[in-house]
Amino acid sequence: MLENNTSICDKCGNPCISKIEENTQGLYCEKCNKWLVVATHIPAIESDPTIFKIFLDAGDFKNKEQIKILSTAANINFLEARKLLKKSNVEIFSGSATKVKEVSKKLKHVGIDFYIDPVFPY
Numbered sequence: 068m069l070e071n072n073t074s075i076c077d078k079c080g081n082p083c084i085s086k087i088e089e090n091t092q093g094l095y096c097e098k099c100n101k102w103l104v105v106a107t108h109i110p111a112i113e114s115d116p117t118i119f120k121i122f123l124d125a126g127d128f129k130n131k132e133q134i135k136i137l138s139t140a141a142n143i144n145f146l147e148a149r150k151l152l153k154k155s156n157v158e159i160f161s162g163s164a165t166k167v168k169e170v171s172k173k174l175k176h177v178g179i180d181f182y183i184d185p186v187f188p189y
């Protein structure tokens with residue numbers, strides 16, 4: 068069954084599909100691998116005005132990877148990051164939802180325990 072908003076590709080005559088991919092939504096022809104009608108899709112996370120804060124919960128100050136990631140995330144040097152990893156409940160980053168998501172992914176990857184305030188819904 069074709070949906071009402073399905074249209075036919077003008078190149079190959081194949082029915083197009085509705086598709087959302089990253090920041091793009093529209094009609095897509097799978098045969099030509101081409102977008103036909105394109106609109107910008109803004110995910111909720113990108114329009115969320117909330118500033119989220121990441122707090123360090125627990126880390127390992129002997130772990131070089133953790134130190135490296137933390138120093139990048141918190142914008143501090145290696146020594147400061149090492150000191151910070153001995154602490155807990157310290158704010159290490161604040162920013163928009165998309166940035167917090169990016170940073171938290173990296174922290175998770177190296178095994179740093181952290182929490183986000185307010186509760187991060189993404």
Ligand SMILES: [Zn+2]
Pocket residue numbers: 076077078079080081096097098099100
């Ligand atoms: Zn086509």
